[in-house]
Amino acid sequence: MRSLLLVCLLIGSGSSLLAQKQTVPQPSGASGECVLYVTSAGEQFDAARVALKQDGQAVTGTLKELKLAGTIAGNALELSAVRPDGNEFGKFHIRMTGAEWTGTIERGKVETTLTMHRIGGLGTAPQTLPFVPTAYSRLFTGTLPPVLRINPGDTVRTTTIDSGGIDENGVPRALSGNPQTGPFYVEGAVPGDTLAVEIKRIHLNRSSASSTSNLAPVALTPECYRDAEGDDVVSAAWTLDLDLDHGTASLAKPTERLKNFRIALKPMLGCLAVAPGNNASFRTRWQGPWGGNIDYRGIREGTTVYLPVAQEGALLYLGDAHAEQGDGELNGDALETSAEVEFAVHVLPGVSTSGPRAENGEYLMSMGIAGSLDAAVKQATTQLAEWIEKDYKLTPHEAAIVLGTSIQYEIAELVNPQVNVIAKIRKDVLTQLSQ
Secondary structure (H helix, E strand, O other), X not given: OOOHHHXXXXXXXXXXXXXXXXXXXXXXXXXXXXXXXXXXXXXXXXXXXXXXXXXXXXXXXEEOOEEEEEEEEOOEEEEEEEOOOOOEEEEEEEEOOOOOEEEEEEXXXXXXXXXXXXXXXXOOOOOEEEOOOOOOEOEEEOOOOOOEEEOOOOEEEEEEOOOOOEOOOOOEOOOOOOOEEEEEEEOOOOOOOEEEEEEEEEEEOOOEEEEEOOXXXXXXXXXXHHHHHOOOOOOOEEEEEEEOOOOEEEEOOOOHHHOOOOEEOOOEEEEEEEOOOOOOEEEOOOEEOOEEOOOOOOOOOXXXXXXXXXXXXXXXXXXXXXXXXXXXXXXXXXXXXXXXXXXXXEEEOOOOOXXXXXXXXXXXXXXXXXXXXXXXXXXXXXXXXXXXXXXXXXXXXXXXXXXXXXXXXXXXXXOOOOEEEEEEEEHHHHOOOOO
């Protein structure tokens, strides 16, 4: 099994991406991994991962595509940075004092202030951590304190409440509007990385769900929507009984024609997000490149979701469990309920995508999130094309042949502020491609 991120990280092929991800202890002195920020007017910008190796007084390393080389004397670190073409980028003058290092970047006559600190969470054995939420967020934001700090490789067992704020016991715990569990701070995640969220388990923990009986006007002609508004046979809000033993849902108060109607339970998460970055905050009904209220029915057990990290620690949110949902979430609400969730996190350093991606045992899946169906299709298709071009070393024309015969589309979400379109391809198609 292969994935985009395996090749990008030059890990190799033939084994799982997540199994290959290893952490290593941080050496002493200058050696180790740090995050560097340019600072101005008391604010930090342009975060970058720096890897350093000290051998006596000599220090070498990398900062994105730059190669670093220099010396250390006491707590003074002097480095020269060279571009891939061999031209000098500039000089770094760093004072390693305490947990926060300070210094300047010298580029000709221009000096820029910097701060650095070590990246935590490396070299720790994976743990399974229970977390019981006591409060919930109705924002995707980087401004909230984390509810728990976790390390790459850790597994978290927690719970979510439904989109209306109701828990597994029917008790209101938050205001409606997709209240989220989190944020979880992931040690070692810095801007420019990707956070891989491996969904190990979604277990429904109550015997009821709620939804509506109206189709969204965005999916109907005006005439059809107008005619449906005159139908008062079924209440606009309806409750379902969940038979957890047999894995089905049925209407609690069905009409005569729907008394035998059954829905197979296929639990999923409607919301999965990291902090948007740039000090932005979005209500939890929104979605974007950082994830959010993506409402894709493929976000189930066995799926790994890749989210581009925009803020240190990633700050992961999850919630809005659905017992099941059709494509597009046409009712405006799916089968809204609460759940027990188990997930693991992994940090993929130096690899970032333009939006959410996912994979399971069968498919690679890219998400296009935009204000129109047309724009969302373009985003999703572009992401998937770039994915297989990079992962399988295809030219654009070769990728066009593969996608033109094998791509599949799903409309994940139509009713929220933006449209979410999924472009996906079967992995068994890709196994035919030569190295």
